[in-house]
Amino acid sequence: MIRLPPHLYKQYREFCVKSSIKNCDLTDYMMWLRYFLDFCEKYQVAGDEEQKTCLFLDKLQQKKQSEEKRRQAQHAISLYFEMIKGGSTIAQTAELQKPLSGSHEVHQAPIKYAHKSYYHEAGYQEKSASPEWDEVLQKLADEIKVRHYSRKTLKTYALWSRQFQRFLKNKPPEDLTTEDVKEYLTWLAVKCQVAASTQNQAFNSLLFLFRHALKRDFGELRDVPRAKKSLYIPVVLSREEIDSILAHLYYPYNLIVKLLFGCGLRLFECLQLRVRDFNFDAGVLTVHGKGKKDRTVPLPETIRDELQKQMKRIIEIHGRDLADGYDGVFLDDAVEKKFPQAPKELVHQWFFPQSSLTLMEETGEQRRWHVHESKLQKALFVAVRKANIPKRVTAHTFRHSFATHLLQAGYDIRTIQTKLGHASLKTTMIYTHCVPVRTIKEARSPLDF
Template sequence: MQTGCRWVFVFDTLNSEIKLRHYSPKTLKAYRGWTRHFQTFTKAKDYRELTQQDGADFLRYLAVEKQVSASSQHQAFNALLFLYQHVLKKDFGEIKGVVRAKRRPYIPVVLSREEIELIFDHLCEPVDLIAKLLYGCGLRLFECLNLRVHCFNFDAGILTVHSGKGEKDRTVPIPQVIVPELKLQLRKVTAIHEADLQAKYAGTFLPDQLERKYKNATKEFVWQWFFPAQSLTLLREQQEYKRYHIHESVVQKAIKRAANDAKITKRASAHSFRHSFASHLLQANYDIRTIQELLGHKDLRTTMIYTHTVPSKTIKQAKSPLDF
């Protein structure tokens, strides 16, 4: 067996296959990480000689010797499955005899409406508005930060979430109570955009295929981030500046700090607002399938997690809990 083989082909192909399927950057980062661990575990064995047993031994090593969590074991298994099927073009098959921890039943952290309002009160602009969208529309954090100007249809009262988890689009009602704040934020985006144009900056970031197809779209107003970052990003190769959206860590840290300042005793995070959105709709007797659509869940069983303590009845018309 050869050791010390270069895996450049493996990582280049992994990158291409994931982008081909429009998986998220987080998935790419996770799968690359597990592939790197697998390379180290096999002592950089020639990837053309990898067998199913190598994968089984790696998973057993993670479970028994490293004692990684059940969720990490599950993610590592998915990464290896993708590696074998789409990069190595080998059958991963059913791995028998591998010890894998079972996932514990997950109970999401749900905040009360009073706790949510307390956190809102301890947040500054624009994170307070971001938090209101997370709760008022049931958005994931990356979905909220990826919103662009064209996503908001104020006339129809509809927010379109593009490229959500699994690259699915969906629409949710805009909470009417925060429309004035949203329009104020839109005016701020307009001012930032006009200043960027005057400074001859290169506009915003777009997905590669869109930027190739629409050459001037990076500078068009409708494509600007709804929550733009304060500072610009320098692209060294092109020697030009572009504006990205607010970074996730900025929002996460602000929400954690606000929860501490508000003396919230629960493990509140950005995702807690989405959990609370679903739970509060159930408490208001909304139909579970309506909530499934609003959350963008592919499988109803994922939405059913919120029914563990809340009896549900049926209301079909969608409405934001911020408007209750």
């Protein structure tokens, strides 16, 4: 697939906007232009614009694209030729058709770092029937952005706020009362019979909405029925089961799982590791956890060679990216504004980079993202089935196994709490229910003395 030069990308996008193309269709129009130019280069298409367009549309029909899609593609191409005839200063065809080096395909930018407001970043581009509620949701997004909360937090809070809005049938935000919240939470508990954790999530979302977006007191909710939270016993894998799963995983997912189990990492903590987080001399890994809390854990000696080989791969990929003129990796906006060249520095590169570059919709920049969590989850699902393990295994299962295996090895609960990054010891104590703890001071019955 060819790469659109940034100036062509920008000019064509602006031309589409001037031609009254909706924002929700811009990505498709950019895609059709890339497909068309790639088609012309691949098949060495000759002739005028009408002939090229007809041949391209015939190809789309062979690919069983719908009539609606073909009409959209035809319009996208016609806008391109119209832009050229209008005298726009764009690069020549030979320059436009330079392919990306290697296997650098172009994907839509991850929502988290698109240069838009947080409201759009969480996937809430569509406005509702109530402008007042849209304004409140934007305030909610702004408050979350100021506090540097994660995109998932924004997505969750905005989702519950929208559901609350629909439940109240677009009741004006200024007329909301505590009774509305009670009625909604009661409906969730009694009619929907949601789990206790879901109720708490809805409660916290609406609490944030009232306090920070609406700027009013939440009040007391003593009479709201709440589901009783049951004791959760996490799924734990034996060492033999873990080895069996690893035998059915391929690179890079086998190395990711080894770090999940070997260091007790959450999935996002592992995927968001960067070059700077590894200290091979000290044998220490710095982990950036939830709530901007950092911790250090020892690097497993058994995979030190694999980790160092991965580091060499990163250096090679980084060198190729620099030679290709890429725009760096994704960083927090604050860091990038302060240090504009930071995205291209080696220390900030992802330790598990995505195999392809990512296209920023609005700027035309080519950036590097890390391996997507869905890729690991799919590979893990297949590996567990092939290993014939009759347990519900997720990426988080290896973190549970890490803690449980340490307990079995005689480590005290406080040490495990520190390694897991738990704020409360109560959270760590759940692992004492998984298996009997075999320590030097193992409890025994006096009858057995």
